[in-house]
Amino acid sequence: MTEKVKLKWNGKDIEAVKGSNLLQAALDNGQEVAHYCYHAGLSIAGVCRMCMVEQDGVPRPFPACNATCGEGMVVRNDTPKIKAAVENTLQFHLLNHPLDCPVCDQAGECGLQDYYMKHGQYDSQMIDKKVHKEKVQDIGKNVMLDAERCILCSRCTRFTEEVTKTFELGILNRGDHAEITVNEELKNDYAQNLVDICPVGALTSKDFRFKQRVWFLEEVYTTCIGCETGCSVKVSQNKNGAYRVKPVFDETVNGHWMCDDGRQIYKHVSSPTRLQVASENMNGLFVPADELNIKEAVKGKKAKFILSTSLTNQEYERFFHEVGSKAEVALYTLPKLGADFDGILKRGDKNANLRGAEHAFKKAGKDSTPAALDKLLNSIGSSDVVYVVVPEILYNEDHFNTLLTKIEKASMRIALTPGETLSSMKVFNYLLPVPSFLEKEGDIVNFSGDIRKLNAGLSYGETTKDISYYGNWVNV
Amino acid sequence: MSSHSNTHVSHSQGAPFKFTAENLAKYEELLTRYDDVESALLPVLHLVQEQNRWLPIEAIEYVSELMKIPEISIKEVISFYDMFYDIPVARNMVHVCTNITCSMFGGREIYQGLLKHFDTDYLTPTRDGRISLQKMECLGACEMAPCMRINNDYVGPVDLVSAIHKLEELP
Ligand code: SF4
Ligand code: SF4
Numbered sequence: 001m002t003e004k005v006k007l008k009w010n011g012k013d014i015e016a017v018k019g020s021n022l023l024q025a026a027l028d029n030g031q032e033v034a035h036y037c038y039h040a041g042l043s044i045a046g047v048c049r050m051c052m053v054e055q056d057g058v059p060r061p062f063p064a065c066n067a068t069c070g071e072g073m074v075v076r077n078d079t080p081k082i083k084a085a086v087e088n089t090l091q092f093h094l095l096n097h098p099l100d101c102p103v104c105d106q107a108g109e110c111g112l113q114d115y116y117m118k119h120g121q122y123d124s125q126m127i128d129k130k131v132h133k134e135k136v137q138d139i140g141k142n143v144m145l146d147a148e149r150c151i152l153c154s155r156c157t158r159f160t161e162e163v164t165k166t167f168e169l170g171i172l173n174r175g176d177h178a179e180i181t182v183n184e185e186l187k188n189d190y191a192q193n194l195v196d197i198c199p200v201g202a203l204t205s206k207d208f209r210f211k212q213r214v215w216f217l218e219e220v221y222t223t224c225i226g227c228e229t230g231c232s233v234k235v236s237q238n239k240n241g242a243y244r245v246k247p248v249f250d251e252t253v254n255g256h257w258m259c260d261d262g263r264q265i266y267k268h269v270s271s272p273t274r275l276q277v278a279s280e281n282m283n284g285l286f287v288p289a290d291e292l293n294i295k296e297a298v299k300g301k302k303a304k305f306i307l308s309t310s311l312t313n314q315e316y317e318r319f320f321h322e323v324g325s326k327a328e329v330a331l332y333t334l335p336k337l338g339a340d341f342d343g344i345l346k347r348g349d350k351n352a353n354l355r356g357a358e359h360a361f362k363k364a365g366k367d368s369t370p371a372a373l374d375k376l377l378n379s380i381g382s383s384d385v386v387y388v389v390v391p392e393i394l395y396n397e398d399h400f401n402t403l404l405t406k407i408e409k410a411s412m413r414i415a416l417t418p419g420e421t422l423s424s425m426k427v428f429n430y431l432l433p434v435p436s437f438l439e440k441e442g443d444i445v446n447f448s449g450d451i452r453k454l455n456a457g458l459s460y461g462e463t464t465k466d467i468s469y470y471g472n473w474v475n476v
Numbered sequence: 477m478s479s480h481s482n483t484h485v486s487h488s489q490g491a492p493f494k495f496t497a498e499n500l501a502k503y504e505e506l507l508t509r510y511d512d513v514e515s516a517l518l519p520v521l522h523l524v525q526e527q528n529r530w531l532p533i534e535a536i537e538y539v540s541e542l543m544k545i546p547e548i549s550i551k552e553v554i555s556f557y558d559m560f561y562d563i564p565v566a567r568n569m570v571h572v573c574t575n576i577t578c579s580m581f582g583g584r585e586i587y588q589g590l591l592k593h594f595d596t597d598y599l600t601p602t603r604d605g606r607i608s609l610q611k612m613e614c615l616g617a618c619e620m621a622p623c624m625r626i627n628n629d630y631v632g633p634v635d636l637v638s639a640i641h642k643l644e645e646l647p
């Protein structure tokens with residue numbers, strides 16, 4: 001068992017694991033400690049000097065991030081000496097800062113702004129000219145670098161050394177000319193994490209830049225459906241739509257990080273071409289249609305459903321409950337993409353809830369294998385109505401289009417889609433909207449069999465009817 | 477070195493770099509002096525410059541491959557130190573000290589005078605390709621102030637006239 005020790009922080013008793021990081025212990029106990037370079041997911045650098053503390057019996061202040069917890073330690077960071085140290089250090093960090101908060105995306109969640117309000121000097125004492133650096137650098141993988149805003153905390157270089165081990169970033173030159181520099185360009189699949197860990201506005205996301213002020217956004221805590229890993233994420237959104245996806249620390253699955261593919265999963269949800277209402281194919285153009293007419297049109301036809309692997313356990317269950325044995329049901333699985341596992345998080349199996357689907361099929365006495373899908377496709381006749389639940393994230397559209405060519409024999413083809421209307425969807429007679437992952441609560445089962453939660457955020461359209469509602473049509 | 481140039485683009489020499497057999501042996505010997513490979517990086521980069529005068533991207537790639545050190549880490553080291561050159565320099569390297577003692581004895585004026593006389597700029601080779609001038613912090617030879625280093629030789633005290641004279645003699 002891990003041994004606990006008691007220590008005093010600013011006069012308050014706190015408890016921590018013996019030998020654990022002192023700064024982390026303070027943060028875990030709700031204490032405020034300014035810090036830039038420390039990140040729980042990276043090695044210790046001790047370069048920003050913001051987390052200084054004094055300890056009884058130790059002659060000089062030292063950085064808390066580079067110290068460990070011991071029994072009976074008496075530590076303070078509220079003494080005049082420490083306050084002065086932090087103020088002076090912050091002054092140094094801001095010496096060459098361009099003060100362009102009004103046009104900076106980090107504003108509102110920026111370490112410099114936050115600490116300035118607390119420890120700032122307010123009146124600039126700079127008489128020398130500021131050192132200017134390149135402000136708009138596209139360093140690849142949707143990351144933009146503004147070298148003037150950088151405080152050289154080295155979180156980003158440690159990330160590319162320690163997490164991705166791709167070594168693209170370094171600090172070139174020295175003194176006030178020192179500058180984050182990219183070797184050629186970013187090449188790793190986790191580059192957007194750099195934007196998250198940069199404590200200031202030096203690294204920003206090309207995708208998110210200038211789109212929204214962060215104080216106009218709310219977070220929905222949910223699970224990434226980008227692959228079978230199922231990382232914990234939060235999606236930032238407001239009434240106009242979703243804007244970005246960020247990882248949420250989760251010890252069991254993704255730790256501090258997520259991959260760049262996962263950053264894209266929100267795009268279809270508030271896309272202007274997202275299907276909002278039931279639509280009918282009029283010579284290749286989809287126009288709003290009356291649902292009752294569609295219901296009428298499928299009456300008496302034999303129903304065949306092809307489900308996707310990104311539905312929740314509850315959706316599968318409700319669906320099978322409605323359909324019972326009145327329809328043939330098969331499962332379309334997304335093809336493998338890339339390596340089975342990239343050694344960090346990303347998995348080649350993009351079926352977010354394959355395990356949940358298999359379990360539900362089995363429970364309903366149905367076959368979820370590709371062979372069963374082939375069988376269903378081969379048996380399609382002209383009096384059939386085929387419903388295809390469109391997968392939420394299609395990494396390989398061609399593969400899906402091949403599936404669509406195989407349903408042409410059916411006289412009636414209906415897509416249930418949580419996303420955009422693709423050109424290949426012309427094969428359908430009708431399109432019906434179903435909720436996206438951001439509009440439903442439920443569980444999915446990830447690669448290791450763990451239950452992961454989906455949470456609903458705002459709704460962007462008429463998407464409250466899930467697949468079981470349409471499944472119920474087999475009864476008419 | 478590039479604290480005076482704004483660009484971080486590594487320059488190409490348009491041809492591959494490789495240690496000569498003799499320098500490869502020297503390289504192996506250098507490795508034996510340290511506990512780990514990284515520690516040998518400084519002397520190894522000096523060895524490259526001995527052979528190649530400067531450090532083009534081809535040399536950085538070669539050293540990275542040879543020592544299994546990421547290119548960016550080598551660039552960090554090169555850019556940190558003034559005596560590593562990532563742009564082409566001339567066959568004679570002249571360091572003029574402009575630090576405190578030498579400045580008090582006119583070191584800065586000598587440096588400026590030399591730039592003017594040879595119609596060149598910081599590190600830029602003279603048109604005949606003979607000389608690159610570089611101002612330097614203390615060369616550790618204050619007793620010779622104002623002093624300079626011509627390739628591996630210290631000279632000083634010098635004045636502008638004698639400095640020009642010495643440089644004109646260079647091959
Ligand atoms: S770019 Fe950001 S993360 Fe990287 S050193 Fe600068 S402040 Fe730190
Ligand atoms: S590893 Fe998979 S689940 Fe995690 S962020 Fe990437 S796509 Fe999403």
Ligand code: FES
Nearest residue numbers: 035048049051065
């Ligand atoms: S957080 Fe401790 S020195 Fe930066």
Ligand code: FES
Nearest residue numbers: 573578614615617
């Ligand atoms: S100041 Fe020139 S050698 Fe010391």
